[in-house]
Every structure is written in C-alpha cells, then in structure tokens.
Amino acid sequence: MVSLKTSLCGIELDNPLIPASGTFGFGYEFAEIYDINMLGSFSFKGTTKDARFGNPTPRIAECKNGLINSVGLQNPGVHKVIENELPKLKSCFHKPVMANVSGFSVDDYVYTVKMLDSEPQIGWFEVNVSCPNVHGGGMSFGTSPEAAAQVTRAVKAVTSKPVIVKLSPNVTDIVAIAKACEDAGADGISLINTLLGMRIDLKSKKPVIANKMGGFSGPAIKPVAVRMVYQVYDAVKIPIVGGGGVESAEDVIEMMLAGASAVQVGAANLVDPMACPKIIEALPGVMEKYGIKDLKDIIGGAH
C-alpha cells in the first residue's frame, strides 16, 4: 500500500492534486462527469471585488503542447460568488476549497478576502498577484518583491486562514519575490502562473488573441515550472504548491521532487476533463515503479 496523502499549511489532503484556478470553474461542470471529492482540493475561478466580463474574444490560441488564454479574470464578483457559486460548489464538493482572489489595488484584495473569510468551506486563500491578462493589476503586484509583500501583509491582516501567494514566472528573480512574500507572512507559495505569450495568424497577419498577448500554459511550460519550484524550495520554509504543465502521475512526482507539497493541474483539465481522476488512478502504480511508498517523503527529494 502506498500513501498519496500530503498536507498543505496544516490541512490534510487525500492526495496532492489541486485543479488550478481558471481551468475548473467552481467545480460543478466537472462534477457532472466525476465525483470531484476524489481530488485533494481545487482552486476556484479567480474572484475579484466587482463583476468582470474580461477581455474581448478571441481569448484562446493554440500552441505546440499548450495554449494561450486571455480570459481576463471573468467572474461574477465576490458577492455573486458567495450568493450563487459557493452554494452550488458546496452541493458537489465537501472538502476545503482554495479561494483564488485577484485585485487591482491592495484594497481590492483586502475587500474580497474579507468577504470570503467567513465562508466555512474555504480552506486557503490563493492570492493571485500574477495574472498576465489584466492591466493595472494582477501581475503588476507579482513582479516586484515590495508590491507582492504589501498585498500579502494586507491580506494576512484580515484573515486567519492560510494565505498562499500565487506568483508569476514573468520575472527576473522569482526567489526574491517568494522570499518577500514569506517575510510578509505568507503561509505558502503557489507557482507558476502562465507565461506571457503570443501567436500571430498567418492568414490575417495579426495576433490570434484579441488582446494580442496572453498567458501560455500546458506541458510546454513544465520545465520552467519545475525549475522555479526547485529554486523557491531552496529559499523558503513555507510549503509550495507546484504547477505548470502537469498532466501525468510522473509529472506530479517530478513536481514534488522539485519541492511541491501539493500539485496543481491546469490546462490538462481543458483538453481532457478526466485528466485529474486519471492521474490519481495512475499515481499508486507509478509510485511503486519508482520505489515511492509515501508521497510526503519525496517533497524536495531532488535537492
């Protein structure tokens, strides 16, 4: 018997699998085709203070081994999320869920976290300082250590739940930003968000995406994610949620060896809605193949 259990900021997970925000809605689309309670948890759709339609379409461009998205944080706003989405989520998911929040000012983040803080099902906040698809917010907080620390401190002051900061890979020194978040009180680091990318259509000779650029994700970015998880693991003591291009049990193990305590699966959910159940099913066999009895034992094992 092998053990898939892990823990994240003091909360036990049956397995390390956490579908990434923006690829899993509020869970119920996937609950139509499998029991999502088999997951470790999931990170729900990025929520902001006010409702957002997001960016113009086309928002999606295909790439070799990945895709670019420029959704732009479409969500109904925190009040409608509490009123409409969380009750539906609760009806199909009975474990602690990760609340992904985003904002355009420190006050926005604080407002949204305050609103959600009293929701009992929320286990962690995942503070997104790394969305590449909105101007004047999101990623601008995640590209400087000071700004990332400022958001972290402000959010920590209004919640007692664990705060995990989701970082952008579009920076020169991921370690400095991760350390700044840790020093500001973050309980965990989540990485990576998407890489800023672009595609141009040869027929129209114009960018495929209406907003020109977007976030690149999928298996093509996995080596970047593994590298960044590895670097950050060396530099911080708080747990890491690793993600970026994960689509197999082998990828989960690689991410944990790099230093992840839990693993996010993003783009894979979009091309195969059964991606997560397949990974969970495959994990015990792959663990046995590599002589792993307990997943917890391999966290950071590559160091």
Added chain:
Amino acid sequence: MKDLIFNIKSNKQIAKNTYEMVLIGDCGDIKCGQFVNLKIEGFYLRRPISVCCVEGNELTLIYKVVGQGTEVMAQMTVGQSVLTLTGLGNGYDLTKCGEKPLLVGGGAGVPPMYQLCRELVYLGKTPSVILGFNSKDEVFYEDEFKALGANVIVATADGSYGVKGFVTDAFDMVDYTYFYTCGPEPMLKAVYNKSVSSGQFSFEERMGCGFGACMGCSCKTKYGNKRICKDGPVLEKEEIIW
C-alpha cells in the same frame, strides 16, 4: 458530456474544402444543435465540430478545411479511432418551431441544419431551407435536404448556382413563422436584421475546453454573460447583443 472513442466509417470530400466524416460509436448523449470536440493527433486543443446527423450509432460531421487541424482531419482514414467529447452545448429548442419553420445555413453553418430538418420533419413540419454558399463548387447537401421533403433554396454569393446573392436575398421567397440559423457572424447579423419572426442563432467562437470551464468563448447577452460552448452555441434572437 461523455468522452468516448469513435471509429471512422468514412471520410470523404463532398465539396470544395468540405469533408463529410461518418463516425461509429455511442451517440446516446448527442442532441440536435450540439457539437462534439475531437482530439486530433498532434494538436493540443480539440476541434469543435457541429453535429450534422445522428442516427443509431452513426454520427455524421461535415467540416471545412480551414487550418492545420482540419487538414489533418481530412487525411484521417477509415477505421481510425477518434477520442470525442459528446453532448456539448445547449442545442436547438424544437418546441418553439411554430407552424412554418425556416432553416437558414451558410457554409460551414449548413451541417447542423440537417439534423434539425430531420427532427422537424419527424414532428410533422415541412421546413423551408435556405442554404448559402460562396459559389457552386462549395454547395453540398442540397439533395439530402430535398430528400427529407423540405422546400430548399440555394443562394450563391457569386450567382454561379441558385439565387444570386446572400441567404437574406432569398427570405422574400419563403413564408415562415419562426427560424433557426447557423453560419458566419456577418450572415447571422444580416439574418437578424432581415427576419420578421423570432428565431434561434447558433454561434461560433474559438474555444479552449468546449464544456464551460475556461471562459474562453464568453459573450455578452441581454440576459447576462454566456459561454458559447456551454450556455450556447444557440442563443435566442431576443437575447443577442451584436
């Protein structure tokens, strides 16, 4: 929604850049006006294709070769298996069809009209059908629609076959109380402006997942934001914002 393996029974060219693929598999979940999402070897995202005909365990798709993915599809051979997400989208609401339904399809928007026509005929209606193409060499399924007993008018933009002009140029030739339409957005907009009754419009958009998770294909409607893949692709005339 189901993710199923289908096998190719046939895959042949039926008009310029236009192919008909017949797949064998479990069609139990497939409704009129929905689409399926095909996994094509070598491509990351799936290809959403509208349902043209579903009969027993046979699913017919008609697709236009417009890029690298559909180029590969056109080369696929009999017996090959295709991983297919089925049961995607809302589909047409047939209960609103009225006494004299009109079906308007343009180019790659013609295929979903075929299953719709079959089902309306089954309900005892005699639909009028307007099919629009750029030119004669692109025309397909005229005889198939006629074989269902529908009144069929073909329009070509260059006048090389049938009525010269767009589908809307044939509107005055038919008597209708309700309509269904699918085609390129400029055509849908023209139908919206020309039509005198209520109706349903099937939209196209670049999609990520095809089942409502990624918000890649959202649009604004008078009834709030909708995802073309999940809340659509069919929208009612009254809710559309151009």
